[in-house]
Amino acid sequence: MKVCTIIICLCTIVESVNILGIFHLPSYSHHTVFQAIYKALSKHHKVTVVTPFSLNDPALVNLTEINISDGASRVFKGIESLFLVERDIPSHVKLRKAFELSYKLSEVVLNERRFIDIYNASTSEIDLVIVQEFFSPVLYPVAAKLGAPLVGVSSMGVGTLRHLAMGNPNPLATYSDILFPHGRRMKLFQKIKNVLYYMWSRYYLNFEALPKCDQIARKYLGNDLPYIQDIEKNMSLLLLTTNPILYEPRPNVPTVISMEQMHIKPVKPLPKDLKQFLDSAKEGAVYFSLGSNVKSINIPEKLRKLLIEAFAELPYKVLWKFEDDNLPGKPKNVFIGKWIPQQDVLAHPNVKVFVTQCGLQSIEEAISRGVPMVGMPFIADQTRNIRRLSEEGAAIGLDHTTVTKEEFKNAIIEVISNPKYKENVKRLADIWVDHPLPSLNRTIWWIEYVIRHKGTKHLRSPTADVSWFEYLLVDVILVLLLAISLVIFVLYKTVKFILTRICGGAKIKQN
Ligand SMILES: *[C@@H]1O[C@H](CO)[C@@H](O)[C@H](O)[C@H]1NC(C)=O
Ligand SMILES: *[C@@H]1O[C@H](CO)[C@@H](O)[C@H](O)[C@H]1NC(C)=O
Ligand SMILES: *[C@@H]1O[C@H](CO)[C@@H](O)[C@H](O)[C@H]1NC(C)=O
Ligand SMILES: *[C@@H]1O[C@H](CO)[C@@H](O)[C@H](O)[C@H]1NC(C)=O
Ligand SMILES: *[C@@H]1O[C@H](CO)[C@@H](O)[C@H](O)[C@H]1NC(C)=O
16 A cells, blocks of 8 residues: 555656746736746746746745846837737738747847856756747747757637647637637638638748748757757647636647636735725725726727716726826726736625726636626737627627717616626636636646656647648548549440440441
8 A cells, every 4th residue: 555655656746857937928917827837836846937027026935037027028019009909900910910029029038148048058957948828939949959848838828820739620610710709600701711811820830930930049049959840849738728718618639738717816905095995885896907918098098088987977986997196087986096906806895897908817807706897808819708708698898999988887887787797707707616626736737747758749649740731631532532533434434335335236236
């Protein structure tokens, strides 16, 4: 018995190893997911991360943070107005922009002195590289250079191209790319768009993006590397933040794992001024925030005026996350704060509705605290998110470009006064937390599995290695068509031959 236990322990315990993490996109809400992972890993391992958001927590003695906040925010500011705040840019333009952003960010990362000292030193002993997944594989070659297995982690789902690289089946009839806001069933014209985008994106990846990524990687990491596409397909584990409410279930190979609730924390007491304000909101309170990317300070003047007027006419108190000290024309029932502990505010019993831009992390926080939503999507996956929540009866979606004051007010009043919304959010929350093991435990187990087995080559799907024409059975279909044509041809020739013989013979007899 004892021997058994010891053997089991030996298999599941990983010795302390060196882990390198690269989380380069300077968009704060995403980092709450990554921080949860590397904090947990640093309890047992030596972890070094490149990040624009240091935790600076002296209690995390095994964690080294390389702060790239200056360079990363400079790059990010330059492109922000281009594609993040605009919702109606076509998907193929967005994909191109996302790649261009990744090229610039990767150069910030690869130019960082303390990071060069790690990847360029022959003495570096790194056992695992974790890279933030954001469309482009440009930083994956760091793992190949250091000879370590690669783990990708995304704070959302991923696009079709990443699913393909992992060998995930991706039937185009039922799964649209993450950049499309389609619901669970696509209409014919949406499917056509989906197929055309798929063909274009594969072309773009293979002939434009990958060669460029490869070139950037070689510039910094040297020429002694496999081609970037081979590195991309060699990823050992892909961790996604997909939850069964917002993302349709899909077939995944064993190395694609979904994480949930990574950034949800236990409820903490509120700061005094916020607590006082919300305690006094006996009639109910609206919490309004557009998150850390959109920011309510950036919205058009016209929309801001409309919101102010609507809030002033509501019979509720309003807590507004506003990124300035002063909101001109602020109504009496509105309280503004530059930084708001969102998870704790949403847990306050007087908060009855969350007016949100529908970012994934915000929605998840509202669901976990049981607060129904009014959604005004701006960018990225937000349109898709609010569509799902509306289908589930947990939110009302509004279009910020066309919404009127009355529509906005009515949506808030409807969500607060109709109990259906709250009940549906609670139903979703119950589904969401029902798992055999907490998400963080599953995630850490999988990461340590990769470390224990030095990669997951044994779990690699053969789909990752076949070309598109093999995957779509074009070769089989061609051979079968050829065979059928041959049979038909032979039959035709035989029948013709027999007929001419019989008819020909008959003719001779007649004559
Ligand atoms: C640091 O890592 C070691 C293992 O290498 C572990 O024993 C220790 O508890 C860790 N310290 C903290 C504060 O997580
Ligand atoms: C490091 O990160 C923090 C955010 O966590 C940021 O406020 C700070 O300016 C950064 N420090 C440097 C030296 O870039
Ligand atoms: C990496 O190291 C080599 C020498 O070992 C040096 O020539 C090269 O400039 C270094 N690369 C960077 C980016 O510092
Ligand atoms: C694939 O990853 C393993 C580690 O998991 C590594 O040993 C191998 O060299 C990698 N191959 C390529 C082509 O990157
Ligand atoms: C999950 O992980 C934490 C921290 O390592 C541990 O304390 C807890 O017991 C684990 N829970 C389960 C159900 O394994």
